[in-house]
Amino acid sequence: MTRATARLRRTVSALLSAVLAGGIAASAVATAPAAQADSWRDKEYWLKEAGITKAWEVSKGANVKVAVIDSGVDGGHPDLKGVLAGGHDVSGAGAPDGEKSIGAKPEHGTLVATMLAGRGHEPAKKATASAKPSPNATATASKTKPDGIMGVAPEAQILSVSTWLGSANPGGKSDQDQIPEAVRWAVDNGAKVINISLGSTSPEWPQSWDAAFLYAEQKDVVIVAAAGNRVGGNVQVGAPATIPGVLTVAGLDLNGQASTDSSSQGISIGVAAPAEKLAGGLPGGSYAEWAGTSGATPIVSGVAALIRSKWPEMSAKQVINRIVSTAKDEGSPGKDPLYGFGVLNAEAALKDDVAETKSNPLGSIADWIRVHRRGNLATPAPEPTAPAATAQATLPKATVPVAVPPSQLDSALPAAVVIGFGGLFIAIIVAGTVQLRRAYRATGGGVEDPETGAVTKVEPAHRRS
Incomplete structure (x- = not known):
């Protein structure tokens, strides 16, 4: 290993350790006191505003497996009953089935999973003074809406791939080793969509990741990743969201505009989704309010699952094209580094006629490897050079106040x-x-x-x- 390569590995590892888990440090998690679960259901404003409830008229994600590469998912949460279809721990420090929350922010994976595929749960029965049921009790009960968090794809299944990121891993595996292993396991175990609510402050990624992301591309899997959050130090998109072909998600505030804190910017952004005042489940059955592109990402992953359920034979590049081409244009006309192709419109993604494309509008890792690695996955990377076009953030005049230093x-x-x-x-x-x-x-x-x-x-x- 050359000195330059070793330095790159140390730098990337340090950056990943600092902010992986989606900007876990950047995802504000506010655990609320005990509250009625239906009050949390009422907080899910994005289900209507992003067109998801209308998209449910077409699909709810049945027969699609979505891998959540995160800190583990608590399958015992009441809103995730029957949702987990398997799991794996790539850290060497957790439960083999990936259902034990581990790492620096163990609640993170459960928050993501409930937003993506939560199914809610039946409301608790209230005790009454009278033992004799009301004549309308049955009819009233049948109309009662479920409590808890309803995910974007409530009929999809979750594959939990647990990682230990953001602090020293007692299992010994580095960030660089865990990510490619997690991607490969997800692909080999039937995931049609992979959710990566993880990010770093560097647009570059270790060469060890190339083969895994190429494998997912060749196996026709949609990968959705978080753009990162300015409040966590991501002034521009970081890996793995800079990898060509990955659908990168930016964050919106409550007004539907690019979030100042809970988002980032860069030319690899594909679409924007709600990222503030989000609600999700925590290990043990409780709930929390949080923010960040970590939460915006499962919203988009859920829509990808809806599409793959409706059209099982549709290719990954067509799924991504359907999402970005139906997005509502926002900001500068056309694709821009704050919103990508625009704001997510789930209803249009499921109902509109969309022309087929011959290529992924967000690029191809295979093409990138051929040009920038000279097609070689085996030899160590040379001294780091300027990243690829899809991995290099641009710094245009933003429509929201952002403190963005010019790149080198x-x-x-x-x-x-x-x-x-x-x-x-x-x-x-x-x-x-x-x-x-x-x-x-x-x-x-x-x-x-x-x-x-x-x-x-x-x-x-x-x-x-």
Whole structure:
């Protein structure tokens, strides 16, 4: 291993350890005191605003497995009864089935899973003074809506892939080793969608990830990842959301605009979804309010599951194209680094006629490897260079206040241009001076008339002392 490669591995590992789990540090989790579960159901404003309740008229995600690569999922939560279809621990520190919450923020995976595929639960029966039931008791009970969190794809199944990220792993496996193993396991165990509510502050990723994401692409799996959150230090999108072909999710505030804190920016963003005042389940059966693209991501993953359930033969690139092409354009016209292709519209994604595409609108990891790794997955990566176009965040004038320092590329390019033109200008001046000196000496210190050839003597001017 070269010194440069080792340095890159240490840097990426440190960055991942700091903010993986979706910006766990950036996802504000506010655990509320005991409350009626139906009050949490009422908090799910995105089900209506993002068109999800209308999309349910077409599909609820049946027969689709979604892998949640996170901190483990508590399958005992009442809203997840019957939801988990299997699991695996890639950290070496948790339960083999991935159903034990582990890591620095163990509640994170359960929050994600309930938002993605929660099924709610029957409300608790209230004790009455009378033992004799009311004549309308049965009819009233049948109309009572379930309590708890209803996920975007309530008939989908979850594969829990638990990781230990964000702190020292007692199982010994690094972040760099866990992520590719998690992706491969999910693909091999039938996941049609993979949710990665994880992120880092670096747009680059270890070369060890290439083969796993290529494997998922070749096996026709949709990968959805969080863009990261400014409040957690992500001023631009970080890996794995910068990997070509991944559907990257940005965050919206309560007004449907790009969130200042609970989002990031970059050209790899595909679509934006609600990311503030979110509600989800916690291990042990409780609930919490939280924020961040960690929560926006399962909303989009759930819509992908709805589409894959409705059209089982539809390719991953067509699923992604359906989501981004039906998104409501917001911000700058067309694709932009704050909203991607626009704001998620689940109803349109399930009901509109969408033209087929020959390629994933968000790129291909296979093409990227061929160009930037020279098609080689085995040899160590050379000294880090500028990331690929899909991995390099752009820094245009934003429509929300963001503190975004210019990237090295953005600051270096204008400087190079200035130096280039400045050097050329100086070279011209120097060359002209040399020619004038030669002409002056050739004429004995005079000026030659170009028409007559006569030389006029030029006396030097007097200098002031």
